Amino acid sequence: MSEYDKICIETFLRDQLKLFPEKVAETPEEAEDFLDMCMAAVCKNMKEVREYFDETGADISGMSKEELEQMCEEIRTYRELGANGVVIGALTPDGDLDLDAMRRLMNCAGNMDVTLHRAFDMTRDPFAAMEDAIRLGCKTILTSGQQKDPLTGAELLRELFEKADDRIDIMAGCGVKKWNIQEIHDKTGIVVFHTTGRKGVLDSGMRYRKQTVAMGLPSLSEYELWQTDEEEFRACAQIVHSLAAGAGQ
Numbered sequence: 001m002s003e004y005d006k007i008c009i010e011t012f013l014r015d016q017l018k019l020f021p022e023k024v025a026e027t028p029e030e031a032e033d034f035l036d037m038c039m040a041a042v043c044k045n046m047k048e049v050r051e052y053f054d055e056t057g058a059d060i061s062g063m064s065k066e067e068l069e070q071m072c073e074e075i076r077t078y079r080e081l082g083a084n085g086v087v088i089g090a091l092t093p094d095g096d097l098d099l100d101a102m103r104r105l106m107n108c109a110g111n112m113d114v115t116l117h118r119a120f121d122m123t124r125d126p127f128a129a130m131e132d133a134i135r136l137g138c139k140t141i142l143t144s145g146q147q148k149d150p151l152t153g154a155e156l157l158r159e160l161f162e163k164a165d166d167r168i169d170i171m172a173g174c175g176v177k178k179w180n181i182q183e184i185h186d187k188t189g190i191v192v193f194h195t196t197g198r199k200g201v202l203d204s205g206m207r208y209r210k211q212t213v214a215m216g217l218p219s220l221s222e223y224e225l226w227q228t229d230e231e232e233f234r235a236c237a238q239i240v241h242s243l244a245a246g247a248g249q
Contacts, residue, residue: 068101072108085112087142089119096123097132106136115140118173122146130160133168140169142194149175154187161189178235181243191243197233198226 068090075086086109090101097116106114116138123129126146133141143160145153150172161170172184173194181193202225209223 068104071105075105075108075112079108079110079112083112085115085139087115087117089117091119091122094124096125097129097136099132099136102132102136106138113139115142115171117142118144120146126156126160127163130164130168134164138168140171140192142171142173144172144174145188150184150190151175151180151187154184157184157188157190176236178232178239181236181239185243191240193236193240195233195236197228197230197236199229199232201226 071088075088078086088102088105088109090098090105092098097119114137116133120126120129120133120141120143123146126143130141141160143153143157144150145155145157145160147153147156150157157170157172164170169192170188170190171192171194172188172190176184176193176195184190184193204223204225206223214220215222
């Protein structure tokens with residue numbers, strides 16, 4: 001993919017953030033996370049952009065028949081391309097898992113591993129939702145414990161982990177860093193984690209800066225860069241692997 005194509009796609013994604021920022025991010029940092037992950041998916045495979053929209057729950061309830069069928073078509077495409085897993089989720093307007101929609105998506109996934117994304121964090125009864133996910137055959141639930149981050153949601157995460165009793169993996173996500181993985185584990189027992197592994201904000205290097213124009217959300221600086229940090233990822237992986245090894249002893 002050319003640099004020109006990347007710029008065009010990033011501009012489009014920033015426009016999408018401006019159109020519905022409250023659905024994908026509450027803070028500028030979360031919005032940049034969203035943008036970074038979208039761009040990473042685009043660079044890897046154009047079709048994965050929609051997958052990330054699905055993962056973030058940009059449209060987690062009240063989906064139309066056409067939208068459901070589009071998701072099914074994309075899941076089948078990932079399966080045919082050899083993907084070993086997919087991240088999905090759908091809610092009813094009353095805050096329960098949409099079992100009909102989920103069954104349809106699960107059938108399209110076939111033998112792929114299925115993770116229920118953070119639509120779970122928007123359910124009115126997390127324990128009922130977990131049991132529904134288990135009955136559906138989901139392998140993993142990605143959750144922050146229905147709070148802004150796993151440490152804030154540690155009490156619910158611990159209860160979910162205990163009640164899951166190895167029937168489904170509880171994956172802690174949203175704000176997971178190398179410095180808090182051990183604490184989250186100590187408070188919850190969880191050994192499966194999701195992280196974006198971002199570096200701190202970097203200056204773009206632009207000397208001339210137009211202050212009267214925003215290409216996306218006004219709260220997001222045009223002159224700051226967010227990048228994945230390989231060292232952060234490696235450190236997180238080392239900690240998580242040690243936790244998993246300890247749990248298996």
